[in-house]
Amino acid sequence: MFSAEEVQVLLLSLRVAFCCVLLSLLPAVLLGWLLARREFPLKIALDGLCHLPLVLPPVVTGYLLLLLFGRRGLFGPVLAVFDLQLAFDWKGAVLASAVVGFPLMLRSVRLGIESVDPRLERVARTLGAGPVRTFLTVTLRLAAPGLLVGSLLSFARSLGEFGATITFAANIAGQTRTIPSAIYTYLNQPDGESRVVGLIVISVALSLLALVASEWSARRLRST
């Protein structure tokens, strides 16, 4: 049904999207909690920083990533120590789409955490649970719908992310060519339209699948 190339693109996109969610979840949870429950100086600055990738055109984000994580970038030497090459690599695609999707993830997680009754956290403390356990078993669990939505948004955004990825990770067939990059490539070919349709169908199907999965989990979470 699909060409080998398309299958490759699809698998890569899936891998990138999954890793993107995995990569952003932990920071989003930590930052979400920090922003939802703590007051500290420069909070608004941190908050603003987290929203940046939303405001900046993705291409700009891609350039900034290059400035920061490129071989000659600010953190280039650090990455070199770990022998980690991000630019022009699928890991870079993960980073790019994670960064672009991060504000979405963070906001949902934060909204989820903010909707948790803090009294329940206090109850857990009196029952002997420390702050970490309380956070994991009460706050996070009750914020789970938010986490789920955040993951879904991040996943979907990753499936659709293009500007930052293509700028930071380029568009190397078989290595960093995700569905949107492929779509972009075909769109820029005068005869590419028919192949675009196929890819769109794939990504729509993927996101629908993710949606169904998330709705199903949300239902389970909420079942009382």
Next chain:
Amino acid sequence: MFSAEEVQVLLLSLRVAFCCVLLSLLPAVLLGWLLARREFPLKIALDGLCHLPLVLPPVVTGYLLLLLFGRRGLFGPVLAVFDLQLAFDWKGAVLASAVVGFPLMLRSVRLGIESVDPRLERVARTLGAGPVRTFLTVTLRLAAPGLLVGSLLSFARSLGEFGATITFAANIAGQTRTIPSAIYTYLNQPDGESRVVGLIVISVALSLLALVASEWSARRLRST
């Protein structure tokens, strides 16, 4: 400090972003409620449709908008009746960024509505409030943090939206050239980089402002 051209771009971007939020808020609230509180056939399909603009690369969204709302598009004749020109017009930029930001708005609004204790709605009913009043004074009011986050995301996304806008509304200086389009244009000019930096600073400042405003309102909303 800024050139007249940059001021023009800034004002247009602001106008587009505001209108984008205004345009999406009502449908997001209605759909958010529908998806959060009702069960109906094809719910998942509707849900999926609303997530589409997130998954599709914005350029594709732009093309689809062109296919639907262009002069030769599906709804072209309908729009012509109202003498409404969307494509290649700033209103088109509003539509494009509204569509692209809609999943974010919708998800936040829905998350907000889902976190409202339905028992409070029942209380309002026994106090004599009809379903609409209950929705407005209880559900929506308690979901306000979600609405706020949704508006912020939609606003910020609109400030950063580029692919769909440039495709559907084009990049006509003074008419549809928003900040991201301008950034794109300047990136292609030899002396553009300094102007790009200026524009980025502007849009970061704008979004920080929006963020501060939203945090301030959220604090007021939550103050108990």
Next chain:
Amino acid sequence: AAASLSSALSELATHYKGMHLSVASSSTLAKQIAAGAPADIYFSANAEWMNYLQTRQHIEQDTRVDLLGNALVVIAPRKEPFAVRWARDFDFASAFAGRLALGDPDHVPAGQYARQTLGKLGWWSALKNRIAPAPDVRAALVYVERGECAAGLVYATDAAQSDRVVTLATVPDSLHRPIVYPAAIVKGRANAQTRNLLAFFSSETATVIFRKHGFTFLGDQRVQR
């Protein structure tokens, strides 16, 4: 007009009242015109998309003109130059480490010209897996500027814009298809005003400006197909 033309054209606009620029990639513009965009003149960065519109009857065929030309150059980060020779026996692949930045040969015209060049010289197979296909020439330039890539193949016009790269050599025209920037009046828009504007692009003023931006002016040789 295509994005790569934006700086030259915005400068032109200051000399011609009533000219409104819409800047995007050639493909985007072509599709917008196909969808009925209220544009008068389409100024493309390559022939393919002009052909696309032409076969679909969206332009006034007889107004199509290849206005500008460009050259392909090899660039390197400013402090890491190396020598290049245009000969089959030159080991280009070993002349630099890391990746070679170029426009994505799958759709960016500059990349396609670059691939042709490398192919003709027999260098392509050694470099095939070492290219960094950028979404556009600008991005390819940035890759080299940032030192992410040790070499790149970009337009002369782009290379001229950056002082952080050095132009090592210009690719001889014979190694690739001619690089042209065709313009044409959109179907149904041919009137005195638009013809006047198109003519202005060939005027003395315009020529000077285009040259200043690094393009070669190809005059008004009509292309017939």
Next chain:
Amino acid sequence: MLRLRAQRQLGPFALDIDIECRHAVTAIYGPSGAGKTSLLNVVAGLVQPDAGEISLDGQTLFSSAQHIDLPPEHRRIGYVFQDDLLFPHLSTKENLCYGRNLLPAAARRFALDQIVDLLEIGPLLKRRPGHLSGGERQRVALGRALLTSPRLLLMDEPLTSLDQGLKNRIIPYLCHVRDALQIPILYVSHSVAEILELTSQVVVLDRGQVIAHGDFFTIAAHPQVLPLVEEHGFENVLDVEIAATDAERGVCEVLCHGQQLKIPYCDQPVGSRLFIGIRADDIVLARQRPTGLSVRNALQGTISAIADVGGKQLIYVDVGRRLAAKTTSEAIEEMQLGIGDPIYCLVKTHSIRLGPQLNRPEKR
């Protein structure tokens, strides 16, 4: 009048009710989990019965047969929830006024100030519920429901977190609501003292079923009601007629099955009838009408039965109505009490509790 016939399945729990409440106040009583809250929810229109019919003062609120289901906001039923469920985003005052502001001014039967004073929530008006104590929240919830001027009030344990002082001030007001404003009340409570200050009409629920329904004192024999009666110590109830009142001395003279009794003063006209309650514990038995005792009342009768109830000896004496007196087995032996013996039941005036009136127009 509330007519209620409803079945509803809630998980493993089945509610199956068929009652008619003709009285100004009907108390709903039953163990935890019996279905009291569910019953109120059904009446308020918050839970739809699987089948049944509900009508209030002749208007059908719900009917599965006729496919009628009046939405809650059209039922005009006030509901004080078991959890206070105040709106967290509104101040106390806004909470109080939420329903009230939806009423046309003419339909408002309570003044805001009056309710605020009664519930002693004046200083809290500007605060949000998050900053109120449990009892304060409960009072606001009570006020909020009252201020909707409903035609029926549902109250789900509305006074549990209040101190006795507040209860003592609020309950008479509820009596006022019941009598002067003629707003009938369905009142869920575990406190018999509270219930009896408002009504003697009780519906006893267990496992979703009505197991007894009627006058508290007549259904008292029911094994599920007995513990309540015991709790309150009201084993005996008599209906009496006021013969004379003496406010100064704080007593009333009443006639009880032809015999005279002195009871604590109550502000009722001579000739009105009321219930009085006497605890079996409070009755002293005597062979002769005693002298030199501070006891005011001696009802004459004959012993009709002697029963051993859980180690306690109950002597039933017929004084025109059956009275139960509690005593020790020692006393029975010593006094050589036997069935048929004539006996005096001594009761101190202040041991007699006043129950609800008999001639109050309770039917509506």
Next chain:
Amino acid sequence: MLRLRAQRQLGPFALDIDIECRHAVTAIYGPSGAGKTSLLNVVAGLVQPDAGEISLDGQTLFSSAQHIDLPPEHRRIGYVFQDDLLFPHLSTKENLCYGRNLLPAAARRFALDQIVDLLEIGPLLKRRPGHLSGGERQRVALGRALLTSPRLLLMDEPLTSLDQGLKNRIIPYLCHVRDALQIPILYVSHSVAEILELTSQVVVLDRGQVIAHGDFFTIAAHPQVLPLVEEHGFENVLDVEIAATDAERGVCEVLCHGQQLKIPYCDQPVGSRLFIGIRADDIVLARQRPTGLSVRNALQGTISAIADVGGKQLIYVDVGRRLAAKTTSEAIEEMQLGIGDPIYCLVKTHSIRLGPQLNRPEKR
């Protein structure tokens, strides 16, 4: 022993407490909004005092001077909240086990089954709180706190929504917790009956301040405590020593200031001392030791005072301790009672309420 000195401002409300609780159970009593919940929150570590010091059994939990603030989870204090605050995402069983599972098995002093049986929540174990009734939720919350095997229990009106039957089964268990497991309790309640079944030690709060602290019967004269006492009808309290017990007949013989009394049976060894309560209403006065009466007890004494309290006549009789008896003014006239007259106070055995024991090791 809990030592608590704490100040804390909450909006307009100032909590300022300085108490020492040496007893197994200390009841916290006070009108709604008095600061009872705030006090418990401070002890539990949920609200940080602005200044003060808290120590439990010698361990400092909080000290503003020493900058100590032990987090709640290290205080090992169980807390039954006024709102049940069950975890909505956990089943009943998971709620119950939340704290218990954090304990090493050796530290668990309650068996899950035992608590489930006591609270009668067996059928609810799999359900989530959203599907429980109010009283069911309250019971689960109670069980959840007990199962953490704390070294101090804070209970904020833990039995308000429970029916009398359940209360009657749970309170003895709390006594067991208090005595056998030696877990001290701070118990907030508006029900004096409930309080007195657990303790006679009361802290009375009003507007954030301790206005009385000590034995319920000794602080009874305080104008804020009096209404409680009145409510319960416990105007008289005597300390007595058990002389003989008779389980079969259900009585005990006790010595009270040299006189014999028969009281309801209590399972205590001969020689133990306890408090008994007698309501002023329940005392019948007699000129002579009566015969032919079912009354078992006649305490001999002399009238020490006659007082008119709100229209009611109180006769104070010195029987080794001062007893108050309520009667009508008519009776006083008729019997010609005067100060200094010898008199008998008749009390029925079953009118005597058993109070807390005196010789229980209440100090810890």
